[in-house]
Amino acid sequence: MAAGASYGKPLPAAVPRSGLHAAVKADRRAEHMLGALAVGVLVLIGLMLVTVMVNAWPSFSANGLSWFGSGGDIVTQFRAMQTNTALPGHSVEYFRAWPLIWGLLLTTVLAVAIALAVSTLAAIFMTEFAPARVRRVLEPIVRLLAGVPSVIYGLMGILLIAPWINEHLLSNARKQSVAYVVQLSGANLATATLILTVMILPIMIALSANALASVPASWREGSAALGVNRWRTIWRVSLRGARPAISAAVVLATARALGEAIMLAMVSGGRPFGANPLDGLTFFFEPVETPATAILKEFGGETNTPIAHTAYALAAVLLFSAALLSFAGWAVKQPLKRYGIV
Amino acid sequence: MASAQASAGPAPDTIARPRRESTASWPLADRVCYGLCWATGIGLCVVAVGIVLYFFSKGISQLRLSLFVESPSPSLHQSQAGGFRDPLIGTFVVTAIGIAIAAPVGVGIATWLTEYARPRWLVRAVDSGIETLAGVPSIVLALFGLLVFARGFFVFLSGSTNGGAVSGKSFLAAGILMALLALPLIVGSTREALAQLPNRMREASFALGKTRATTIRRVLLPSIRPGIASGVVLGMGRIIGDTAIIVIVLGSTLKNQGAGGAPLLSTLRGAGSTLTSYVYNNSPAGEGNAPQKAYAAAFVLLIIVLALNALVTRLSRGGRHERHGHDGPSLWRMAFSPRARL
Amino acid sequence: MDKAMPPPVRRIAVDRYPHVAPAKPAGNGTGATVAPAGDARALARATMRAPAAGVRERMRAESVWLAYGDNWVVRDVSLPVRTGEVLALIGASGSGKTTLLRSLNRLTEITDGAARSGRITLDGQDIHELEVNDLRRRVSMVFQQPNPFPMSIYDNVAYALAERPGRAGRRRRRSPELEQAVIDALRRAGLHDEVADDLDHPALRLSGGQQQRLCIARALAADPEVLLLDEPCSALDPISTATIEELIVNLRESVAIVIVTHNLQQAFRVADHVAFMHLGELVEYGPSAQVFDRPLQQRTRDYISGAFG
Numbered sequence: 001m002a003a004g005a006s007y008g009k010p011l012p013a014a015v016p017r018s019g020l021h022a023a024v025k026a027d028r029r030a031e032h033m034l035g036a037l038a039v040g041v042l043v044l045i046g047l048m049l050v051t052v053m054v055n056a057w058p059s060f061s062a063n064g065l066s067w068f069g070s071g072g073d074i075v076t077q078f079r080a081m082q083t084n085t086a087l088p089g090h091s092v093e094y095f096r097a098w099p100l101i102w103g104l105l106l107t108t109v110l111a112v113a114i115a116l117a118v119s120t121l122a123a124i125f126m127t128e129f130a131p132a133r134v135r136r137v138l139e140p141i142v143r144l145l146a147g148v149p150s151v152i153y154g155l156m157g158i159l160l161i162a163p164w165i166n167e168h169l170l171s172n173a174r175k176q177s178v179a180y181v182v183q184l185s186g187a188n189l190a191t192a193t194l195i196l197t198v199m200i201l202p203i204m205i206a207l208s209a210n211a212l213a214s215v216p217a218s219w220r221e222g223s224a225a226l227g228v229n230r231w232r233t234i235w236r237v238s239l240r241g242a243r244p245a246i247s248a249a250v251v252l253a254t255a256r257a258l259g260e261a262i263m264l265a266m267v268s269g270g271r272p273f274g275a276n277p278l279d280g281l282t283f284f285f286e287p288v289e290t291p292a293t294a295i296l297k298e299f300g301g302e303t304n305t306p307i308a309h310t311a312y313a314l315a316a317v318l319l320f321s322a323a324l325l326s327f328a329g330w331a332v333k334q335p336l337k338r339y340g341i342v
Numbered sequence: 343m344a345s346a347q348a349s350a351g352p353a354p355d356t357i358a359r360p361r362r363e364s365t366a367s368w369p370l371a372d373r374v375c376y377g378l379c380w381a382t383g384i385g386l387c388v389v390a391v392g393i394v395l396y397f398f399s400k401g402i403s404q405l406r407l408s409l410f411v412e413s414p415s416p417s418l419h420q421s422q423a424g425g426f427r428d429p430l431i432g433t434f435v436v437t438a439i440g441i442a443i444a445a446p447v448g449v450g451i452a453t454w455l456t457e458y459a460r461p462r463w464l465v466r467a468v469d470s471g472i473e474t475l476a477g478v479p480s481i482v483l484a485l486f487g488l489l490v491f492a493r494g495f496f497v498f499l500s501g502s503t504n505g506g507a508v509s510g511k512s513f514l515a516a517g518i519l520m521a522l523l524a525l526p527l528i529v530g531s532t533r534e535a536l537a538q539l540p541n542r543m544r545e546a547s548f549a550l551g552k553t554r555a556t557t558i559r560r561v562l563l564p565s566i567r568p569g570i571a572s573g574v575v576l577g578m579g580r581i582i583g584d585t586a587i588i589v590i591v592l593g594s595t596l597k598n599q600g601a602g603g604a605p606l607l608s609t610l611r612g613a614g615s616t617l618t619s620y621v622y623n624n625s626p627a628g629e630g631n632a633p634q635k636a637y638a639a640a641f642v643l644l645i646i647v648l649a650l651n652a653l654v655t656r657l658s659r660g661g662r663h664e665r666h667g668h669d670g671p672s673l674w675r676m677a678f679s680p681r682a683r684l
Numbered sequence: 685m686d687k688a689m690p691p692p693v694r695r696i697a698v699d700r701y702p703h704v705a706p707a708k709p710a711g712n713g714t715g716a717t718v719a720p721a722g723d724a725r726a727l728a729r730a731t732m733r734a735p736a737a738g739v740r741e742r743m744r745a746e747s748v749w750l751a752y753g754d755n756w757v758v759r760d761v762s763l764p765v766r767t768g769e770v771l772a773l774i775g776a777s778g779s780g781k782t783t784l785l786r787s788l789n790r791l792t793e794i795t796d797g798a799a800r801s802g803r804i805t806l807d808g809q810d811i812h813e814l815e816v817n818d819l820r821r822r823v824s825m826v827f828q829q830p831n832p833f834p835m836s837i838y839d840n841v842a843y844a845l846a847e848r849p850g851r852a853g854r855r856r857r858r859s860p861e862l863e864q865a866v867i868d869a870l871r872r873a874g875l876h877d878e879v880a881d882d883l884d885h886p887a888l889r890l891s892g893g894q895q896q897r898l899c900i901a902r903a904l905a906a907d908p909e910v911l912l913l914d915e916p917c918s919a920l921d922p923i924s925t926a927t928i929e930e931l932i933v934n935l936r937e938s939v940a941i942v943i944v945t946h947n948l949q950q951a952f953r954v955a956d957h958v959a960f961m962h963l964g965e966l967v968e969y970g971p972s973a974q975v976f977d978r979p980l981q982q983r984t985r986d987y988i989s990g991a992f993g
Contacts, residue, residue: 030555034454037447038468041525041613045471048478048486055489118382125383129376134387140651141390147647149583151618152640155625156396159633166348198389205386218831225791225827226844226902229819230363231372234845237833250569259479262585262618266627292481292586299485301590320476326470351756352749352801358812360793360800367815369849 055248055303055312062093067313070098074289078298079305092306097314103288104321106189107264108257115204116250118197123208124159124234139209146202154266157195162186162267170285178282190284192268196260200253207252212238244333251329258321261292268293291317302337352373395643401641404634426639429620432513432592433582436616439517440524440581445574447521448528453558455529476526483519483592491515491591513610516591523584524577531576533568536562572657579650582643585618592619617643719760719901739768742910742940743788743823748802750783756799758966759784760802765910767940770932772955772972773947776992780964781944785912788942789823790816806909821848823914824903829919830895832902834889837879838888840898844906862974865905874931878922893924900931911935913943917950929954948988952976960984 047264060067076087077095086092127144166186175184215238221231239246268288291314299311365376408425451468459465491512539562547557563570593613615623617639622628624636750758758780765771765788771780783792791812792798796989797925804811811819821844832840842862866883870876875897879885887898896916903911913932917925932941932954945951951958951972958975960968960983968975968984979985986992 003457006386010597023556027553027555031454031458031460034458035464036449037462038451038454041451041475042467042471045474045520048482051489052482052486115354118386121379121382122386125379125386129379130383134383138383138387138390140655141394142386144648144651145390145393145654147579147583147651149585149618149643149647151583151585151621152397152643154627155621155636155640156393158626159636160396198393216831218827218829219833221791221794222827222831222833222899223843224794225789225820225825226815226847227822227824227906228844228847229365229368229372229374229817229849231365231368232847235375236843241834251621255477255479260482261479261481262589262622266625268620292479295485296586296589300589301488301492301593303488315485318479318482322479322482323474326474352747352760356801357749357799358801360790360798360812363793363816367817372849 005283007273037218047261049319052316055309056311056316057309059093059095059306059309059313062091063095067095067097068101069096071096074099078294078307078310081310093309095310095313097291097317100289100291100294100314101317103189103268104258104290106288107192107196107268107290108254110193111200111257112250114193114197115200115253116246119201119204119208119249120239120246122201122205123212124239126205126209127150127212128207128230128234128238142202142205142209145207150260150263151266153195153199154263155268157191157263158187161195162188162191165285174282174285178286182286184282184285185287187267187287188285189268189288192264192288195263195267196257199260199263200256203256204249204253207249208242208246209243211249214245215241220245247332248329251325251332255322255325258325259292259318260290261296264290265293265296291315343532345392369469373528392535397637397641397644400637401644405641406638412429426617426635426642429615429617429639430642432614433618435513435610435614436517436588436592437578437581439514439519439610441574441578443518443521444524444528445570448525448573448577449532449563449570451525452529452532452536456533457554457558457562472526474528475522476530479586480523480584481586481590483522484587487515487519487587487591491518512612513614514591516587518611519587519591520581520584523580523587524574527577527580528570528573531573532566532570535566535573538569539565552620568657568660572654575657576651579647579654582646582650583618585622588616588619591620592616617646686746695933704833705934739766742807744805745784745788746803746805748787748804749800750787751778751797751799752783753797757964758787761961761964761966763959763966763969765940765942766957767938768936769956770936770941770943770954771957771959772943772945772951773959773961774948774951774987775961775967776987778948778963779961781959781961782914784961785914785942785944786825788910789820789825791820791825817849822908823910824906824908825914826896826899826903826916828915830892830897830899832890832898835887836884837887837898838863838866838883838907841869841901841905843902845944848906857925869901869905872904872935873897874927876899891924893920893927896920896924896928897931897960900928904935910940910942913941915944915946918946925950960987962987 072087072094074096080087080094081092084092087094126138129136163186165188170184170186178184212234219237219241220233223237224230228236230233268290295311295314298307300307302308365373368376410425410427410430451472455465455468543561543565544557547561548554552560592615621636621639621643624639626633626634695984701806741764745761745763745765748758748761749756761780761784763771763784773785775781786792787800788804792800793816806814806819806822811823824844833843835843839857840859842865845862846857867876870879875894878894887895888916890898896919900911900913900916917928920928924988929950932943933942936956938949943951943954955972958968958972959966960975960979960981964982968979968981970980974980974986975984979988
């Protein structure tokens with residue numbers, strides 16, 4: 001055959017050179033555009049941090065570190081800011097946020113602790129012990145409850161739970177005992193914590209159940225083959241394997257509890273009062289406020305007034321705690337990486 | 343011979359079908375925990391079904407067709423207080439604006455994060471940024487929004503009060519903030535869907551000489567339509583359920599009030615309410631104190647949430663029928679945190 | 685050019701009933717190499733009547749039938765399991781050998797829809813009358829894929845001991861008795877020298893062979909009477925395989941061992957008695973020398989010579 005003859009002619013161009021360049025350029029453009037969008041998100045978050053701090057600064061600088069302390073009644077302080085008449089001996093910006101921070105800590109920690117215990121048991125029930133029919137009914141209901149807006153929980157709280165607690169759990173004698181300091185009503189720490197727990201339970205149950213179901217079957221089988229009963233297998237192997245997911249669920253639930261404004265505003269009592277554990281059982285019936293509810297109730301949307309500064313200062317506290325929570329979520333997972341769980 | 347008859351099976355009365363491991367022989371502590379799990383499970387069933395039934399019964403009893411078409415008009419008599427047509431429209435407008443912004447931006451960012459993903463440090467930063475955004479309480483977003491829309495660059499987006507001061511409150515402002523709420527959900531959902539696409543799809547497209555941008559546009563995105571749709575629906579759910587942004591950025595008016603002259607733009611730049619703020623305002627915590635209306639609106643909200651949930655399940659199941667067969671747990675996980683991609 | 689055609693494929697008709705070869709009575713006292721007239725089941729029962737000296741019978745399966753759903757996976761199998769020897773179950777996929785193995789410690793009960801008939805005894809007691817976790821502590825199992833728990837090496841090995849009921853009062857993790865038991869188990873599994881200093885390291889960091897030996901140590905920690913091994917070396921490299929096979933041969937003095945294996949050479953190397961199963965039925969049972977050199981059944985001969993598998 002004339003083997004060499006075919007090598008004389010030039011090969012036809014596969015793609016016109018200009019077309020190739022244009023395509024690559026378009027690709028670069030797309031990449032840069034999308035990258036700009038992504039960077040835009042970062043810019044937005046940075047902007048948020050900066051603007052909130054800038055507007056919060058007057059309140060922080062006027063009060064110094066004792067902004068976080070306690071001293072005086074928050075309601076009075078807000079009235080002073082509204083009428084622009086400074087309290088004697090202090091500036092108009094005078095504010096002591098401790099009752100709010102205390103309320104935030106109380107409600108969040110209590111709700112998350114109870115929800116963690118209940119959701120773990122419920123998730124174990126759903127994945128291991130429940131008959132198939134019960135599971136088929138329970139899963140969609142849990143998912144539905146996870147999507148219910150918080151205002152609906154607040155509605156249930158203020159129209160059903162709070163009056164019930166007021167009538168059945170709160171005796172007149174108890175109300176009298178602290179009437180000189182504060183009015184007790186159905187809107188109190190107990191109601192708020194209860195509904196907050198119910199609010200964060202569905203997400204935690206769903207995530208925990210998913211995590212338990214994803215534990216490799218080989219571990220469960222291996223544990224059974226060693227003669228360990230089903231409960232102890234769950235407790236020592238399945239839960240351990242599900243720990244990163246459950247930690248993520250806890251972080252998520254805490255973030256939701258921290259930022260909850262509407263539901264708490266409806267059921268928590270409307271009076272920033274530092275609930276006192278030393279009051280014994282009455283402690284649970286004292287009203288409680290959080291930074292989010294205070295913002296919701298007091299802030300009207302004006303700018304550059306003392307109330308605005310205080311509101312932004314409270315928002316800065318919330319922002320900071322959200323960032324702290326993010327970090328905690330990351331930190332909790334680190335030790336577990338060793339054992340090959342994550 | 344003997345083997346012929348033996349191969350048919352053993353004598354039927356000797357056949358035993360073992361039951362699951364009985365708990366009778368467990369130590370006491372394990373049996374107590376087992377009982378606790380059952381108790382929690384039953385309790386969960388009761389509470390969950392109870393909540394759903396409560397709202398359904400209260401809501402249905404209050405629901406009338408006229409509520410859907412009348413505008414709210416506050417009055418002392420419950421039956422004359424009008425319906426929630428305006429809040430319904432408000433919900434729709436806010437959700438539409440939010441999704442219209444969040445969907446393209448979210449899909450774009452997710453695409454950049456999975457397909458381009460250069461430089462690595464930027465990818466990690468953006469990833470953290472999205473997760474931080476997911477964790478920021480909506481009330482903080484609302485305060486940030488006020489700053490931007492009242493004093494910043496975007497004053498044209500909202501109407502001004504009689505005194506000439508820009509209020510920073512409008513449907514547009516609320517819609518844009520809602521986009522920030524929905525963004526992490528859409529990003530997470532799209533990322534998950536893209537990550538699950540087999541690499542051979544991309545390789546096949548590149549082997550044909552297509553650029554990355556074309557591949558994404560023509561091959562990848564059409565394949566993950568169910569995933570994107572699920573993310574969008576989840577984002578819609580979160581937007582519809584949020585109250586804090588509405589109360590702060592949209593104000594507490596029951597009716598939608600336009601601002602300025604142009605018909606559509608005036609609505610968008612004006613203030614108003616949505617279903618959630620309607621429920622809030624009609625509850626004892628707000629100004630309306632019309633609990634019947636609140637129940638009716640809450641019922642409508644619940645139905646919407648139920649429908650969205652069912653939609654997400656249908657979408658995720660449709661997208662996964664070829665892979666697993668159970669509806670996508672990963673989508674469910676991701677729904678509540680971009681971080682919980684475990 | 686079509687000179688060199690491949691040899692014609694020999695087709696073996698694999699039907700359901702084993703052919704019975706004519707019996708060749710060998711006539712010595714052990715009874716193990718005697719093939720009495722009749723089918724393989726009779727052969728196995730004959731063997732069980734006279735256990736070899738120095739070897740003690742631990743478990744016995746009698747006319748065991750096992751099913752998943754409507755399908756009988758194990759059909760009328762009778763076998764003895766003895767301390768001091770290794771019993772290998774060989775056969776093609778789907779022959780029911782793994783199911784039979786799992787029935788020995790009642791692991792088949794985990795699956796819904798399982799059914800059984802027949803009797804399995806441990807030291808004379810029907811295992812279905814024993815408490816199931818008690819049984820599984822005495823009859824331990826090692827799986828095909830190493831499955832160490834996501835804990836430290838120490839916790840893995842101590843797991844079965846730590847979770848014994850009755851330990852609730854003495855729940856110190858590093859109690860001397862537990863530590864001694866862990867070290868003993870690691871020694872018996874041949875892993876102690878390699879991990880003695882690293883007992884708190886995560887178990888999942890070990891190599892495949894080490895993980896499997898860890899699983900063996902974990903199974904040995906509670907001092908079981910019988911050790912069941914389900915293709916323990918199929919996921920491992922040859923060196924780890926050799927180590928584990930050596931282990932098995934050393935362990936059989938104290939523990940009765942039943943090993944399921946796909947690998948005929950492995951069965952040849954480690955086993956004292958071999959049971960060949962096909963489509964759920966026990967085709968042949970006997971000392972490994974006899975089964976491999978002079979199999980009595982045609983089916984066995986075909987399998988061992990590689991005609992099917």
